Amino acid sequence: MALPSGSVDPITFEILSHRLYQIAKEMGTTLERVGGTVNTTQQKDYMAALYRADGEILSAGESIGMHMACGGFAVKKILERFGNDGVAPDDVFLLNDPYVAAVHQSDLFMISPIHYHDRLVAWSATFVHVMDIGALSPGGNSPGATEIFHEGIRIAGIKLIEGGTFRKDLFEMIINMTRQPTMVGLDLKCEIAANNVAKSRVQEMFSQYGPELIDAVTKKMIQHAEDVLRKRIAEIPDGVWKETSAIEADESWKVNLVLRKIGDRLIFDFTGSDPQASKGINLPYHATFGVCFSAVLSTLAYDLPKNHGIFRPIEVIAPKGTIVNPQPPAPVSMNTTSGAKIVLYAASSTLMQALATHQRWKSEVMAMTVGRRNIRHAGINQYGTYYVSNLSQTPVDGGGARSFQDGVDSGGGTKSCPNVEWIERNFPVLYLFRRHARDSAGAGKFRGGVGVETAFVINDAPERKIKGVAYGVVGLKNSGQGVFGGYPGAPAVVELSKGTRLRELIAEGAALDRMQDLGGQMNALPYCNFEVTENDVLYTRQSSGGGYGDPLERDAEMVLKDIVLGLVSTEAAREIYGVIIYGDKIDIEATERLRKSMREARLGSD
């Protein structure tokens, strides 16, 4: 971080600002160590951050940007609801109402005031995505829900711990309204643990440095981030950029976005977006704001401290009653992987268009990736116990290509991917494969990152079946669009192949690594509940990143390397990149001839 000018000694500023960042990171580590579900312990589907006394974001660890912003809204709502006098030392508040500050009910915020000598000086806040919330479908994401009342427990803010006393009656009431009381209880307690860790660390800082210095440092941290970001925004010429993104399932919904850049402000205007849906893809206003915050954070502010300074230059206009600002009782349970993703696509795309107009920032332009499909599963496991969990492979989508390098393979997501053996040990599921999907990356001078494809079957399931829920972004339009000539990446899909020859092939000892060899009838799954039975194969592929620039300008050696790694086939090398490969050698003359003829074909001389 560059040194700010002002009255605070710069060395002390650096030490304290980094200490606050480390505290936020330690909160995340605590969640992972104390939690019990795959979401919390392996996938980083959580948020952990510190807030100033008034709810402004102070410091966040490796948290999802949207939730970081919503955590600040949650703190402000608790202050509004309980008033300063109603917030006592050692209280802990619980909130998950999407029409207050949460994104959807499965994300449970735990919010702890931090007092120093009885004065409120800060907040620690966490959320984890619990494995069940008592909604229509196991796991929370409910394709059948048409109102928020079908989507589980909804809490606008309560004291789960009051003045240090744990309210066991409330706690048991909440967990017993879910299908997974033990695991949900463990997740709630890991949040309390993380908040407690932060509280003790922050109080130590206050004791060591005094409240005046810490207040000055935290104000300056936020001001510094804001000043740098506003300067960067001001460098970009004023302008207007547009994007439309869409979900295409049985019905389709679109988000219209106009980004206006005026001076040092960014105004995201969603006027013209579709009316709120009767399916849980709707994104409440604070979450729409949070997604725009997240997009700015990862484009113009990726090297700045994550705090409220990034928040201030942003304005978001989202008309009431639309999918980006729904009103009760519109359902929301599937929104983090649908509504939020198409808003992120539109926000990121308009920002990329803006960056491309400035000499300094154009090298930061990258292609897109957004389409992700998710699966939840539930049933009786191999130990005879009911379970609900997820088979989410979303973190292993491919990143968009950059102006100087390929996109990141199986690393476009913000979270982590679960361990295969852990899943197989805990649930009646067997992976046939999890690997990079060949020929999926958007071609270009620099190709997009390669997404991952996975196939599962049930194994040792006492009921010979499990339930599934398919959700995520349905549709093709926004899957990994390329830039400056780069091709789109392959879209995300969830497919269920019924009536395969699976057991027969296993008995024969055949390889089970090609879907087409398994037989059966493959069906693409939109938003739906489904069942996986004994001869079914569940297949999912995460989206791949779009390419950057003309594929015929890609270094032939890089194409060869991709073939060796199994990421590109020799057919695609020839037909898309115009590279002829025999064995492990490039036929340079033939490649030059082919590329020339492919360019001529573009001119219509074929």
Next chain:
Amino acid sequence: MSYLLRENLELFTGPQGAEIRCAKCQHVFCRAGEDWKPASRVRLLPPTAAGPLMSEASGKYVLQQNTCPSCGVLLDTDLIEEKKDGKEAKEQAPKNPEPMRIEVDRRTTAILVLDLSARCEDPKLTCHALLPGVAGFLEKARAAGILVVFSVSASQRGTPMEKVARPLQRRENEPVIYPDGFDKFTGEGLQRILEPRGIKTVIITGSATNVAVLYTATAAARIHRYEVIVPVDGVNARTQYAHDYSLYQLSVLPGGVYKLIHFPTLGMIGFK
């Protein structure tokens, strides 16, 4: 003086003022401040031109490419919604020929199976849908001793895709040809198989109705004067419109050629 606007496009200020031009070949698109895209060359391609896993976008989206009209460098690629022209045209499309039962002489008839190569084992490809029906028909024909000839696109030769799709269970003695053309009589390999055996009737199955089937059937009837049978459920195309219109086209070929072409279903073909 030039300023790189973006990949392969630059702003150039010269005697004519500020212009946007190709950074590769300096072809001028337009004046600065104007939209360069109308001055580019536009191509529409199927989504699978971006890779086989884009097949799910087929029928709904097309790949639009903008290139420099002088040197062919690619400037933009977009996945855009397919125009509804196809649908509108379908509503006005002429009626397909009515399938009619037909009986053929097993000694003078050959079955041509066009381009149902190993790639069609991928369930996402349109040609995959043909495999069960054609495989069943071939079994029946083999039992009657009828010659079966397979074609595979020349571009697939030397690749794993050069093999005939496994569900068709090709026999060792059934020839495979690799003609370099939509008309599978290209290169005369097919005629060298059919003529010595005294073949008079060809049954054409395979993919796609609007490409290999259309051109091969036309050549078979018009040039080589075979009786041609195109089973309407033994061929298919990416869109229903393309399939329907191609069958219609075969049914109206001028000069009496259409009289040589017949349109039963696979199940309506009998062997004597």
